[in-house]
Each structure stands twice: as structure tokens, then as C-alpha cells.
Amino acid sequence: MKKSRGRTGRKRRRKHLQSVMGGxxxxxxxxYIRLKKWLKDRGFEDSNLRPAEFLETGRGLMTTKALQAGDLIISLPDKCLLTTGTVLSSCLGKYxxxxxxxxxxxxxxxxxxxxxxxxxxxxxxxxYLDVLPKTYTCPVCLEHNVVCLLPEPLRKKAQEQRTMVHELYMSSKAFFSSLQPLFAENTGTIFxxxxxxxxxxxxxxxxIYMKHSQRECFSLEPDVYALAPYLDLLNHCPNVQVR
Structure with missing residues (x-):
């Protein structure tokens, strides 16, 4: 079957291209329906952003209207953020x-x-957990035979990350074991x-970077973490030019 070469065909191809490029x-x-409802219950007001899949960057957010300089893109209430304060308020806090x-x-x-x-x-x-990736492609997650094929700087980065995660895991095993009263299954299997x-x-x-006051129950490592549901879907194009 021949492709349409007329005006209708051009419109269809243009529409398809815009769909792919625009997300x-x-x-x-x-x-995403469940995530938006969950956020709304926590005080989040719907914005002009929609979850979308992009050809070059994968999952992200797209706007439904043209944005102007200075426009507020998204604002999340504190209740929607996952921080160490959230952790301390949970059953883990006591431990x-x-x-x-x-x-x-x-x-x-x-x-x-x-x-x-x-x-x-x-x-x-x-x-929120349901929209988090099930797997990641960080250097630490790569198989050894793949890491060996990487350029030296990336190979070094992969090894650094692997060392960091391994040390974090080994140094935390005793703490994980202390949580056994909270779980029916062995903590060694869970963690x-x-x-x-x-x-x-x-x-x-x-x-996202969010500085918190130092708490005595934590080590001296800076407490600067905050997971922000929906906002963390924001992605970027590798060709963006900042002026």
C-alpha cells in the first residue's frame, strides 16, 4: 500500500511527529490516576503538567499550556514530601x-x-512507590562484564558507587536486624x-536538595534529601541550551 503523499498525508505525518516529539x-x-488522587488528598492542587513518555528522554512531565518566564510550574505541600521527618514519624522512628x-x-x-x-x-x-522504577541503570547496577567495557572514567565511577552501596549495606546490617520486631519475615531477607x-x-x-536541621538521632552526614512525588517526573532534553 502506497503512503499518502497529499495534504492529508502530510498533516497525519506532522501530527504524528508532534506527538512523538512533544510526548x-x-x-x-x-x-498516575492513583498518584494524582493521593497527592490531592494531601493538599496538592492540580497543575498544567501531565505525565508523558518522550522519545528521547523517556518518562517525564509535559505542560498543557505555553509557559512564560517566572511562571510557577509546580508546588508540592510538605505533606507530599518524603524526608527523614517522615521516617521518624513512622514505626521506624523509635528504632x-x-x-x-x-x-x-x-x-x-x-x-x-x-x-x-x-x-x-x-x-x-x-x-508513589508504584510509579518508582522497578530497576535502575545507574553505574552501580551494571553487570561486571558490562563495566569492563566502559571508558576508564565511567568504570571508575561504577566501582566507586559499588563500594559506597556495599559499605552502606554492610554497616547497616546490624541496624536492619534490630527492626525484626516489626516484621514477620526475617529482616535479612527483606533488607x-x-x-x-x-x-x-x-x-x-x-x-531534591532540601536542607534539614541536624538531629541527634542521625549521624553528622548532611540531611539534605527530599523525595517529591510527581515533581520528580520532571525530565530534561539533552539538547536544551541555558542562556
């Missing part, structure tokens, strides 16, 4: 405050993500290396 709206997907030496803010957040993921349907954060790696990647690829 395919994903608002109809159940996980974190009693544990010596203190865990780091990063370990606290990793622990919370793993615990909430394990809770499944019972987790209050399930609508395994793969789970820690997933949580570490989730935080380090999606967190």
Missing part, C-alpha cells in the same frame, strides 16, 4: 532514635523505602543487598 500523554494510566551509633539520613530513607515497598497494599506511600541498591538508586536519582 505521549500518560494521564490515563491507572498508576532509629534508640540506635547507636546513629544511622545516617540516607540509611534512614533507604530503610523506609524498603519497608514501605515490603508493606505492599498496606503502605500509605503505595501510589538484602538488592533492596538496598534499589533504594539507594531511587534516592540518589530522584531526590
Amino acid at each position: 505521549v500523554n500518560c494521564s490515563h494510566k491507572l498508576e 532509629i532514635m534508640e540506635w547507636k551509633p546513629p544511622v545516617s539520613p540516607l540509611v534512614a530513607l533507604c530503610t523506609f523505602l524498603i519497608a514501605e515497598k515490603y508493606a505492599g497494599e498496606e503502605s500509605q506511600w503505595k501510589p 538484602n543487598y538488592s533492596a538496598v541498591e534499589w533504594a539507594w538508586c531511587a534516592i540518589n536519582t530522584r531526590t
Whole structure:
């Protein structure tokens, strides 16, 4: 069958190209419907942004109207943010405050993500967890044979990340064990290396910088993490020029 070469054909091709370049709206997907409802229940007012899939950058947010310089793009209430304050308010808080030496803010957040993921349907954060990537492509996640093929700078970065995650996991195993009263299943199974790696990647690829006051129950590592549901879908084009 020959392709249409007339005006109608050109319009169809132009419309298809605009759809691909501009992003395919994903608002109809159940996980995003649930996420938006969950955010609304926490005080989030709907914006002009819609979840979408883009050809070059994958998942992101697209605007439904032209934006002008100075426009507010998105604003999330504190209730929607996942911070160390969220963790301390959960059932994990008591264990974190009693544990010596203190865990780091990063370990606290990793622990919370793993615990909430394990809770499944019972987790209050399930609508957010459902839109988090199941796997990541961070250097730490790459197989050894793949890492060996990388240029030296990337190979070094992969090794650095692998060392960081391994040390975090090994140094936290005793703390994870202290959480056993909270779980029917063995904590060694729940808080395994793969789970820690997933949580570490989730935080380090999606967190926004938000400085919090130092708490005695945490180590001296800066507490600057905040996971921001929906906002963290914002992506960027690699060809963007900043002036």
C-alpha cells in the first residue's frame, strides 16, 4: 500500500511527529490516576503538567499550556514530601532514635523505602512507590562484564558507587536486624543487598536538595534529601541550551 503523499498525508505525518516529539500523554494510566488522587488528598492542587513518555528522554512531565518566564510550574505541600521527618514519624522512628551509633539520613530513607515497598497494599506511600522504577541503570547496577567495557572514567565511577552501596549495606546490617520486631519475615531477607541498591538508586536519582536541621538521632552526614512525588517526573532534553 502506497503512503499518502497529499495534504492529508502530510498533516497525519506532522501530527504524528508532534506527538512523538512533544510526548505521549500518560494521564490515563491507572498508576498516575492513583498518584494524582493521593497527592490531592494531601493538599496538592492540580497543575498544567501531565505525565508523558518522550522519545528521547523517556518518562517525564509535559505542560498543557505555553509557559512564560517566572511562571510557577509546580508546588508540592510538605505533606507530599518524603524526608527523614517522615521516617521518624513512622514505626521506624523509635528504632532509629534508640540506635547507636546513629544511622545516617540516607540509611534512614533507604530503610523506609524498603519497608514501605515490603508493606505492599498496606503502605500509605503505595501510589508513589508504584510509579518508582522497578530497576535502575545507574553505574552501580551494571553487570561486571558490562563495566569492563566502559571508558576508564565511567568504570571508575561504577566501582566507586559499588563500594559506597556495599559499605552502606554492610554497616547497616546490624541496624536492619534490630527492626525484626516489626516484621514477620526475617529482616535479612527483606533488607538484602538488592533492596538496598534499589533504594539507594531511587534516592540518589530522584531526590531534591532540601536542607534539614541536624538531629541527634542521625549521624553528622548532611540531611539534605527530599523525595517529591510527581515533581520528580520532571525530565530534561539533552539538547536544551541555558542562556
